[in-house]
Amino acid sequence: MSGPATSGATIPAGSEPKAALRHRLAERGVDRTLLLVLPAALAVIALFCYPFLYGLQLSFQPAKGGALGAYRQFFSEPFSRKSIWATFSLALPASLINVGVSVPISYRMRREFRGKRLLLALLVVPITLGTVLTAEGILEFYGPAGWFNRTLHLLGLADSPMHLTMNYTGVLLSLIISGFPFAYLLTHSYLSGIHPSLEKAASTLGAGWWQRFRYITFPLLLPGLLTTFSLCFVLAFAVFPSAMMVGDPNGSTHVISIEAYQAALERFDYAQGSADAMIMTALMLVVLVAVAVLRSRLYRGSTGGKG
Amino acid sequence: MSASVHAADSTAGSGPAPATGPAPGATARRRGGLALRPGTWLTWAVLAFFFVNLLGVIGTVLVDSLGSRWFASWLPSGWTGHWYSDAWKEFSLGQVLGTTVEVTFLVVLLSLVLAVPASYALARRDFPGKKLLTTLFVLPILVPPIAYGIPMATVLYKFHLAGSLTGVVLANLVPSIPFVIFTMTPFIEQVDPKIEAAARMCGASTWTVLTRILAPLLLPGILAAGILVLVRTFGMFELTFLTAGPTSQTLIVALFSAVNSAGIRSTQSIDAMAVLYTGTMAVLLLVALRFVNPTQLVTRSSD
Structure with a gap:
């Protein structure tokens, strides 16, 4: 056959x-x-x-308000309209931090060293923990009586416990814990695709480490970084369980996925829920297309890759 | 913060310094040796801080599930294992685990059966409309699960499949099929088509080529893809949550419901359930890592 x-x-x-x-x-x-x-x-x-x-x-057949009723409802209600802002204000910083921190670290660690395989294997752990377990752990570890606040108190860095859970910070923390390893592994594999001889050639011409990074490695890495950013953004944009568990689901972390979920499966307004889901997809695609357009303007030739 | 610096100290001191590696550029740049430069220090510090926090997050859950009472102290006042038996009874974990295993294996099996032939065709043929087809398979990976899970749940309700095991399996197939395709295609591309041609020239039938040539060569790839789908389905929260009913919950959905509807439930037995989840996941992960190298995997799935 x-x-x-x-x-x-x-x-x-x-x-x-x-x-x-x-x-x-x-x-x-x-x-x-x-x-x-x-x-x-x-x-x-x-x-x-x-x-x-x-x-x-x-989504074009809501119970009331004509064909565009569900969409009008979403944008006229301040509570649901603000969920767009809540989503972006979580997803953008989270993916920028994850990618931004991964670059210097993976640049430092681009060479082989003992225990590298172990380090990479350890970094896979948070990806597999899943958001629910991460959220549960964050609730207890960063909570008012958790080990984190105890350590701060012991070291005299904070008089009263810091409020790190049930708010914006908690969700951001969970996005970093589950997103950073992912960003790091991707950046690392893009970086190992750039042949070291390119940097060595620059070195023979007298370039310092900053010049080598700025003019050789970074431009070659940038397309890969944009892809990494897109994938991180997709992950962070769809934040749902941690926004419910460690966040403040009816306030500062009322993200668009919670809005859609509540409309469809708590109020059983499927038309509204579908409309919210469509708005969510459209917003995400806008960002992805913007990144893709940006990426297409960059150098796309060979990186002399070794693998 | 300074706890992390302390931890970084021990890591960088005892751990391997980047400059001692056998890499080609290392000998030329061995001016530092063990006296690390500030940038290297900072790198290790950030990584160590990350791991200390990660360890704290996992450790808290583990300690809490084993402690008898834990309110305002560093460690619980006593140790006990009875939260596990409590959790087992309270959340009927036997049934939940049974469902989880059933769902995961059905998804793995079905997605392999559906997607491996497709990846063979995609790897071997170049045809008009291939880009369109690839886009079709990329979309379920790019669109957030919640965004298509909600319309999908509505459709499943329409066909009276929502809440049943079938519904959960169908929903989980959506991200699994493209995942298998994108993992398998590079594997198949590595198999030289000349081997197949040679077998045919020696008179092998299609069936013989399939079972004697392709199957043994592709088995490692199929195993890797299967294990990855297993791990993903086991941890897939959104789709299962949106489509599962009371009897078709998987472990992770049961965990979320327990946390979110927690009123009189003790956190310890919830944590016991979380530890069971992590333990199973860790075992699956160890098995997966024997078959696939994480960096290789990321390179493959992203390109």
């Missing part, structure tokens, strides 16, 4: 036009092997595209 169609030669002369067509298609890569794509493509269409389009048309 999977063999490449090796037809053409054995086909009788009577069916020549058909055979020729098949031959021409096979030359462009269309043959029976392509049928193997079908199951997965159909599954994604049925399980992803259809529900998404269903949600899209549902």
Whole structure:
């Protein structure tokens, strides 16, 4: 069933036009092997595209207010409108911090050293902890009686416990704990794709470390960094469990995913919930497209990669 | 803050200094030796601070689940294991774990069956519309799970599948299929098509090529992809949360519900459940790391 169609030669002369067509298609890569794509493509269409389009048309059929009623409702209500600001004010700083801190660290650690594999393996741990467990741990570790505040108190750095949970800071912390390893691993692998000989060449011409970083490594790294930023942003933009658990879900961390969830599954207003989900997707795609446009203006040639 | 500096001290002192590595550039730059420069210090300090906090976050949960009473002190007043049996009974964890295993294995199996053939075709053929197809497979990874989970839950309610095991499995297939495709395609690209051609020339049928040539060569890749989907599905919160009913909850959703509806429940038994979750995840992770190198993996899935 999977063999490449090796037809053409054995086909009788009577069916020549058909055979020729098949031959021409096979030359462009269309043959029976392509049928193997079908199951997965159909599954994604049925399980992803259809529900998404269903949600899209549902969002134009709210109970009241005409076709655009649900969208008007979202933007006229200050509480829901502010969720856009809440989302961006969490996602942008979180992804900027994660990517920004990863660059110097992975630049320092780009060479091989003993225990590097262990370090990389340790960094995978927070990714797999999942947001729920991270949130649970943050609640207790950074809480008023947690170890973090105890340490601060012991060292005389704070008189009264710092309020790090149930507010904006808690959610930002959880985004950093789960997002930083991800950003670091990505930056690290992009950086290891830049051949060290490029920097050495600059070194022979008398460039200092800052010049080498600024004019050689950084421009080559920048496209990868933008991709990393996009992926981090996607993760942070969809923050949901930690915003509910360590945040202040009805105040400063009332992010757009909470707004959509509450509309759809607490108030059972599916039209409004779908509209919120569509607004969320649109906002995220705007940011991703902006980053992609920025990325397409950068140098995209070879980085002399070794791997 | 100064706790972290202290920790960084010990890490940098006992740990390996970057300059001692066997890398090509190392010998030329060995002017520092162990007397590290401030930049290196800062790097280690930031990393150590991160790990100290991470350890604190995990440690707090672990200690709390084993302590008898813990209010305003560094450590609990006594140690006990009964929160685990409490949690087991209180949250009917036996049933939850059964569901989790069932969901995860069904998702792994189905996504492999659906996606491995597709990745073969994508790796071997270049055809018009390939970009469009790739976009179709990228979208479920890019769009946040909550954003498509809500319309999907509505559709599942329409077909009376929401709340059932089938619904949860179907929902989890959406991110898993593209994930398998993007993990498997580079694996298949590495297999030289000439091997297949040679087998065919020696008279092998399609079935023989599939079972004797491709399957043994692709088995490591399939295993890696399967384990990664296993880990992801085990930790997938949003989609399962939106589509699961009371009897089809996985462990992570049960954990979230326990925390969020906590009234009279003791935090300790919730933490016991969290530790069970982390323990299972750690075992899965160790198994996964035997098969895949994290950096390689990231390079693959991002390009």
